[in-house]
Amino acid sequence: xxxxxxxxxxxPILSLRAVGVSFRGVRALDDITFDVPQGGVTAVIGPNxxxxxxxxxxxxxxxxxxxxxxxxxxxxxxxxxxxxxxxGIARTFQTPTLLDTEDVFQNVLAGTQAWTTSGLxxxxxxxxxxxxxxxxxxxxxWQHLTAVGLAESAGRLAGALAHADRRRVxxxxxxxSRPRIxxxxxxxxxxxxxxxxxxxxxxxxxxxxxxxTSILVEHDVALVMRTARWxxxxxxxxxxxxxxxxxxxxNPAVVAAxxxxxxxxxx
Ligand SMILES: Nc1ncnc2c1ncn2[C@@H]1O[C@H](COP(=O)(O)OP(=O)(O)O)[C@@H](O)[C@H]1O
Ligand SMILES: [Mg+2]
Numbered sequence: 001x002x003x004x005x006x007x008x009x010x011x012p013i014l015s016l017r018a019v020g021v022s023f024r025g026v027r028a029l030d031d032i033t034f035d036v037p038q039g040g041v042t043a044v045i046g047p048n049x050x051x052x053x054x055x056x057x058x059x060x061x062x063x064x065x066x067x068x069x070x071x072x073x074x075x076x077x078x079x080x081x082x083x084x085x086x087x088g089i090a091r092t093f094q095t096p097t098l099l100d101t102e103d104v105f106q107n108v109l110a111g112t113q114a115w116t117t118s119g120l121x122x123x124x125x126x127x128x129x130x131x132x133x134x135x136x137x138x139x140x141x142w143q144h145l146t147a148v149g150l151a152e153s154a155g156r157l158a159g160a161l162a163h164a165d166r167r168r169v170x171x172x173x174x175x176x177s178r179p180r181i182x183x184x185x186x187x188x189x190x191x192x193x194x195x196x197x198x199x200x201x202x203x204x205x206x207x208x209x210x211x212x213t214s215i216l217v218e219h220d221v222a223l224v225m226r227t228a229r230w231x232x233x234x235x236x237x238x239x240x241x242x243x244x245x246x247x248x249x250x251n252p253a254v255v256a257a258x259x260x261x262x263x264x265x266x267x
Contacts, residue, residue: 011037011038012035012036012037012038013036013037013038013039013071013072013180013181013213014035014036014059014069014070014071014072014181014213014215015035015036015068015069015070015073016032016033016034016035016036016055016059016067016068016069017033017067017068017069017070018031018032018033018066018067018068019031019032019033019055019058019065019066019067019068019069020032020065020066020067021051021054021058021063021064021065021066027237028051028054028237029051029054029055029058029065029234029237030237030238031067031238031239032051032055032067032234032238032239033067033239034232034239034242036181036213036215036230037213037229037230038211038213039207039211039212039213040207040213040214040228040229040230041200041203041204041207041213041214041215041216041227041228041229041230042213042214042215042216042228042229042230042231042232043215043216043217043218043224043227043228043230043231043232044215044216044217044231044232044233044234045217045218045219045221045224045231045232045233045234045248045258046233046234046235046240046257046258047235047236047257047258049236050234050235050236050237051234051236051237052185052217052234053094053185053217055234056091056183056185056215056217059076059084059089059181059183059215060081060084060085060089060091060183061076061079061080061081061083061084061089062081071084071087071088071089071180071181072180074087076089085114085177086114086115087180088114088177088178088179088180088181089179089180089181089183090111090114090174090175090177090179090181090182090183091174091182091183091184091185092167092170092171092174092182092183092184092185092187093170093185094185094186094189096163096166096167096169096170097170098158098159098161098166098169098170098173099158100157100158100159101157101158101159102157102158103154103155103156103157103158104145104150104153104154104155104156104157104158104161104169105141105142105145105154105155107158107169107173108141108144108145108169108172108173108176109137109138109141109176110173111141111144111172111173111174111175111176111177112137112140112141112176112177113177114177114178114179115177115178116133116134116137117133137176140176140178141172141176142154144172144173144175144176145169145172147172147175147202147206148168148169148171148172148199148202149168150165150168150169150172153165163190163191164190164191164192164195167187167190167191167199168199171184171187171199171202171203175206178210179212180211180212180213181212181213181214181215182203182206182212182213182214182215183214183215183217184203184214184215184216184217184218185217186217186218186219187199187200187216187218188200188218188219188220188223189219196220196223197223200216200223200227204227216228221259224245225245225249228245229244229245230242230243230244231243231244231245231248233248233251233254233257233258235257235258240253240254240257240258241253241254
């Protein structure tokens, strides 16, 4: 990793150490070691099949892997996927995954289960703490639903939504979990330029107000370059480079493997 004399290195929120995964002998990730700085947007880029989604699956606890991942100094190894969500790791998927037979509001409310403690039993027996928490969860769900511009669709079935709106609901649900880390897997796919700018502006605003760190997998290089403050490049399961956007854009190995000469010229 490069150091910049004019920049104070932020402490890492997430540390990957020698992370590796194989599928039937295919090395999907090999010896991946880098730190994700606290706050702002870190992008993970690379060609199709480079291992970006696999990396997200390792971080969110869906895949078993070699090596270690630490969240703010705490090892995640022994935490299952839902425990990692409660620890503050949220994500969206390359194809949005919603509860299609539930309405939009319930989908977003589901995100709050990461931090509510009382559960339905508490609400049913009417404990004050449970009722207070339930109110707070509903407020938080409304707040994020409104922020993504879908308050008026709260009662619609998620399965009836168009793609861009599904993406928004998924982001609202992830934000409602009050994440410390939000992983976004190709959030701009299927959105217009204006829609994806809007979505990323919303995420940037959330980062500023809460200190949340986002990890963005995205193919739109221009979008990555204007959004990310730190970039990791994967190629065929290996870490090719890490650095600031201007360093990545000028890195000959990255240009050769992924960006192409146009990107360098455009920079
Ligand atoms: N569950 C799986 N079973 C078998 N192979 C997988 C699985 N998940 C990912 N892979 C393989 O791992 C490699 C990386 O895939 P992926 O992480 O989806 O790439 P990216 O998201 O960068 O396009 C690919 O060769 C892919 O086929
Ligand atoms: Mg992928």
